Amino acid sequence: MTSEILLNAPATSHTVVVATEREVAYLSPDHIMPWGTRRDNNTNLRFNHKLYRLYPNPVDGILKVLDMGCSGGGFVKTLLDDGCLAVGLEGSDYSKKHRRAEWATIPDFLFTCDITADFEVSVESHTAGQRLRFEVVTAWELIEHIAESDLSKVAANVAKHLMPEGLWIMSVSTREEIINGVRLHQTVRPRPWWIETFQSLGFKHLESYVHYFNTQFVRGPKYGAPGSFHLVLSMDPAKASPLPKQTVRERLYDSWLGSRLQKSIRHWLIGE
Numbered sequence: 105m106t107s108e109i110l111l112n113a114p115a116t117s118h119t120v121v122v123a124t125e126r127e128v129a130y131l132s133p134d135h136i137m138p139w140g141t142r143r144d145n146n147t148n149l150r151f152n153h154k155l156y157r158l159y160p161n162p163v164d165g166i167l168k169v170l171d172m173g174c175s176g177g178g179f180v181k182t183l184l185d186d187g188c189l190a191v192g193l194e195g196s197d198y199s200k201k202h203r204r205a206e207w208a209t210i211p212d213f214l215f216t217c218d219i220t221a222d223f224e225v226s227v228e229s230h231t232a233g234q235r236l237r238f239e240v241v242t243a244w245e246l247i248e249h250i251a252e253s254d255l256s257k258v259a260a261n262v263a264k265h266l267m268p269e270g271l272w273i274m275s276v277s278t279r280e281e282i283i284n285g286v287r288l289h290q291t292v293r294p295r296p297w298w299i300e301t302f303q304s305l306g307f308k309h310l311e312s313y314v315h316y317f318n319t320q321f322v323r324g325p326k327y328g329a330p331g332s333f334h335l336v337l338s339m340d341p342a343k344a345s346p347l348p349k350q351t352v353r354e355r356l357y358d359s360w361l362g363s364r365l366q367k368s369i370r371h372w373l374i375g376e
Contacts, residue, residue: 124223240272243275
């Protein structure tokens with residue numbers, strides 16, 4: 105479970121390593137009944153673009169993103185293609201075993217890992233090794249799959265890997281999901297409950313950052329997750345990266361992109 109990358113100095117080789125207490129979430133309903141992990145592979149280049157504007161000068165000169173619940177790894181690949189350092193974690197080994205989607209193209213950047221147990225993502229070079237800390241951690245349609253009793257452990261794992269100025273960005277479903285009698289969504293709660301719970305775990309929700317992304321996320325009501333909402337969390341809002349200014353034209357474009365009208369026009373023009 106290693107991958108050679110370049111970080112800081114072009115001539116210096118580093119290795120990304122994921123050490124985990126449990127390599128697979130064997131007791132998770134999503135491993136017992138693979139559903140999203142064998143179907144989903146979402147991307148949204150508009151979200152990437154807005155992320156890059158939010159972090160124009162990342163630490164070490166390269167934006168670092170940890171995607172928890174990466175499924176097919178499509179989002180991770182788009183970040184790697186853009187020159188970022190991206191790592192994906194997935195609780196089920198379904199996609200890995202079947203070399204599904206991007207597990208066949210970027211397997212060195214996708215790892216199976218139970219995020220409700222201890223894990224550590226680190227960078228090793230020929231001289232030393234250190235924990236890798238990320239500007240951004242994402243969790244698309246993941247957190248509702250975690251039992252309430254395990255949320256504190258997940259939050260602690262994120263805090264361990266997130267930079268002080270970093271953001272934890274997620275979509276959260278408010279709907280039950282039962283497939284073949286297996287209840288996949290283990291924590292179905294309203295938005296205020298999630299905000300209060302994360303605040304008690306050391307993360308404050310920043311609504312202005314949700315407005316900045318303006319419906320352009322990797323998953324959400326526009327993108328395969330009806331009935332969901334978004335949270336952007338920070339351990340220290342005073343250190344969060346300042347929001348870029350946006351034009352009215354940009355905001356109108358964000359609202360239009362992925363809308364029913366835009367999808368209808370696209371289908372009429374090119375049949376997709």
